[in-house]
Amino acid sequence: MADMATHHAQHDAFKHQFEDMDQQRDAGTFGMWVFLAQEIMFFGGIFGAYIVYRLLYHDSFEIGSNLLDVKFGAANTVVLIASSLTMAMAIHSAQAGKKGKTQVMYLLLTVLLGMIFLAVKFTFEWHNDYTEHLIPGFGFVIRDAWGAAGVHVPLFFCFYFFMTGLHALHMIVGIPIILVIAVMAWRNRFDEVYYAPLEMVGLYWHFVDIVWIFLFPLLYLVGGRYLSIGGH
Amino acid sequence: MSEHVVPVKVYVLVFLALMVLTGLTTGVAFIDLHAWNTPVALAIAVVKMTLVVLFFMHVKYSPKLTKMVVLTGFFFMSLLVAFTLADELTRGWSPKAQNWDATASSATHNPR
Numbered sequence: 458m459a460d461m462a463t464h465h466a467q468h469d470a471f472k473h474q475f476e477d478m479d480q481q482r483d484a485g486t487f488g489m490w491v492f493l494a495q496e497i498m499f500f501g502g503i504f505g506a507y508i509v510y511r512l513l514y515h516d517s518f519e520i521g522s523n524l525l526d527v528k529f530g531a532a533n534t535v536v537l538i539a540s541s542l543t544m545a546m547a548i549h550s551a552q553a554g555k556k557g558k559t560q561v562m563y564l565l566l567t568v569l570l571g572m573i574f575l576a577v578k579f580t581f582e583w584h585n586d587y588t589e590h591l592i593p594g595f596g597f598v599i600r601d602a603w604g605a606a607g608v609h610v611p612l613f614f615c616f617y618f619f620m621t622g623l624h625a626l627h628m629i630v631g632i633p634i635i636l637v638i639a640v641m642a643w644r645n646r647f648d649e650v651y652y653a654p655l656e657m658v659g660l661y662w663h664f665v666d667i668v669w670i671f672l673f674p675l676l677y678l679v680g681g682r683y684l685s686i687g688g689h
Numbered sequence: 690m691s692e693h694v695v696p697v698k699v700y701v702l703v704f705l706a707l708m709v710l711t712g713l714t715t716g717v718a719f720i721d722l723h724a725w726n727t728p729v730a731l732a733i734a735v736v737k738m739t740l741v742v743l744f745f746m747h748v749k750y751s752p753k754l755t756k757m758v759v760l761t762g763f764f765f766m767s768l769l770v771a772f773t774l775a776d777e778l779t780r781g782w783s784p785k786a787q788n789w790d791a792t793a794s795s796a797t798h799n800p801r
Contacts, residue, residue, distance in 0.1 A: 483752050490755055494762030501766035505773050512777060531715045535708065542704045545695075545745045552694045656747075663745045670737045673711075674730035678718035681726075 470651040478650050485653045489660050500668055503623065507616050507675065514613075516606035521613025522680020524591060529582050530677035533574050534669065540570035541666045544635075544659045551642070551652040560642040560655065567662065568635050571628050578625055583618075592618065617676055624672060627665045634658050693750035703744045710737050 468478060475481040511518045547563035583592075590598035593611040603610055638658050641647065647655050714733040722729055743749040748759055 490758040497762040497766050501769050505770045534711050538707045667738050679727045679730050682718045683721040
């Protein structure tokens, strides 16, 4: 262990307060997961509120869910999971000692997939919702076909826009961070011993992916798709 | 303890499994499973999350300290949901006090 420490100590990125590079990496991962635990609680609050209101206004939430387009939700799920794969590959290429350019390629692919996700979300989904008068506060129209449950359909859409909006905001924050890390990778800052920034941004990106993995079924799928209640 | 490098094959297999599960959860949403609709959708989401956490986020190969923080995060979130539902789902269980309706209707406060 002692000579390992001296070996690692010669790495440029080694900070003197740590025993060795392994301990430095484990400390970083620990800190990032404490941040992510906080993020779990942050999203947990809005998920908890969604569950309660869905139980209270079940029929209204099913009508609202039916108005969402499953094909966009499913396609975006595929895009986002693919971006998680390219992110994992960016870290893998550093661990395998590949050149910075390979890491940059995977990072840019991740950004591209993330931007496709946001483009589908904003231009197809949110824009359609606007033209169909489904945005609370922006001329929401309660349709007669929804019956008595119609009065609480705007509540579903409040949750829909807050949840997907908060998720999209996390991606909008993540993309510039990935680009900064890509510049570092381009300058060959990462190798098989030191790749902490790459690993940290990866953890963040995968977390955002996990949030979507729950948003997709909760918003798009558990809305009585087998019924015909005046959706698309 | 050196960092474990996950083989590319594992990443690709996890990705394919996530794709299959996405297809499954979408397909099953069009079938009425009655009381099982939401549990099935959530169970598939939990399996997908577990795959991402263990392999993409390397938690399977992380130190016990990291594993503990991950579990703590999800544990406290489940507490948040469980105690909220413990209130919400049991409101009709306790017997009403005598003259409750009369008292409630005369009061200005109206819960629902």
